[in-house]
Each structure stands twice: as C-alpha cells, then as structure tokens.
Amino acid sequence: MDLKSILILLFLWLIVVAAVLLVFVYPRYRRKKVDTTPFPAPWLQTLRRSLPIYKTMWPDQQRELRQLIKRFVDSKEFVGCAGQEINDEIRVTIAAHACLLLLNRPSHEYQDLRSVLVYPSTFKVQHDQHDEIGLVTAGEHFLIGESWSNGKVILAWDSVQQSVQNFADGHNVVLHEFAHQLDHETGNTNGAPLLYNKGAYGDWSRIFSEEFRHLQHASAAHQQTLIDAYGASNPAEFFAVVTETFYERPHELATRHGELFEELQAYYRVDPREWQRAPKP
C-alpha cells in the first residue's frame, strides 16, 4: 500500500470516528452535563412564578420537572420574532408548561421539536382555518399559537403570560400547542397520541369520539360548555383543548366528564386534582 492510500484510509477512519463522537458520544456527554448542573436559582424563581401548581407538587415531581426544563432549554432553540427578545424568563416559562405534559411519563421529550418561535403578540399566518362548526376560511389569520410537524412551535408571548396569570381558567396556549406536538408523535396529528398499551386505543377512540360529538352538538346549539368550543373544530383540536381543561380545571372535568378524565389521567400519568383545590360549588 502506498503512502497516498494510507493517508486516504486514515482520513476515512478519522471521519468515522468523528461521526461516532458527534452522533453517539457527544449527546450523552452533554445530557449528563445538563443533568448534573444545578437548577439555577433565578430559574427557580421564574418557575415558581410562572407555574403556580409547582408549589403543590410532590418533591419527586418537582425534581423531575426541573430536570426536564433544563433538558428542554438546552436542546431547543428559542427564536424571537418581530422584535421579541429572548431571555431566561421566556425560556423557563415556556419550558415549564411544555414539560408539565412530560412529567411521570416515558416520553421522547419532544425529540422532533427543534425551535420555539416567540412573537410579542398575535401573529399573522396565511392558510385555511377550520372553525368549531367545521367551516373553512381561507386567507390571513391572527393566531396566538401554532404547532408544526416540522419541528416548530410558535407562540405569542402576551398570550403565554395570560395563561400564566390565570392557570385555572381552562385556557393555556403552551399546553395546547405542546399537546399537538405529543399528538404528532405517531406521525399523524389526529387526536390519538401514542398510547403505551395498544389495546387502549379502543376505549380512547370510543370515549373521545362520543365526547367530541357532544361538544360539536353543544357548540352548534351555542350552549355553555366546560370544554372550550374550539375543541369541536376537529379531533386534533379536541385533544389539545381537553389537555388544557385536564391540567387547569381537573376537578370539574373529572366530575362532568369522568371517562374522558380517566383516559387523560392514564395517558398523562398524573392527577392534576392533587395540585389544585376543588372550586367552590
């Protein structure tokens, strides 16, 4: 073998070693580093302020949530849009609400998600939109949040702050958009996320279909409902909307939609009633 061939082989070998280090070794090293870094004190203040139920969680849940937040902030890129500046307040607030959905679950930690885009306020998009009675309107729309299957979530910061200020009103744009991300783990955003037990899809489908139809009828009749009428748009929106209700108004959801609550409790593997007092009747 001549010197040129040896150099080519050496070069190829170096490329293979570099690829192995980059793909397998570095992510593990980085994850370990993140896991062993203490949760910064200013982040803890933000977490307590932005997620009121954090104070009432069990210590092991708090520990797990802090770990998930560190991983989320480390692995996702936050991009400010339309002049919005990104700071740790924004990173930790969004991460806290997004990671609440991962607590106590064997999850992929939004592995397909790469970027969180943050606008100061509502942002304009150009595409078709379905309303709660199934009407489709084309053209420009102003949104407070959007979840894409290509690795992006878009949020309006003022709407995130409203969600933070009132955690018991059943509306939370971060929980909503990240529920869509979980829904997409199967490859389809259709209101049926990845269930641990394949046999569970039968009950899930029956209960969710019934509840979805009830909401559509109630919405068409302009009745007041606990689950926001926007959930009647389609099954994917229904899953995102009931996720908001499950975390923010769990007592009422359990009382008025018992089977639906149980399905969500089995999926999310937490009981948010433990973190909130029941509202006065």
Ligand SMILES: [Zn+2]
């Ligand atoms: Zn949605």
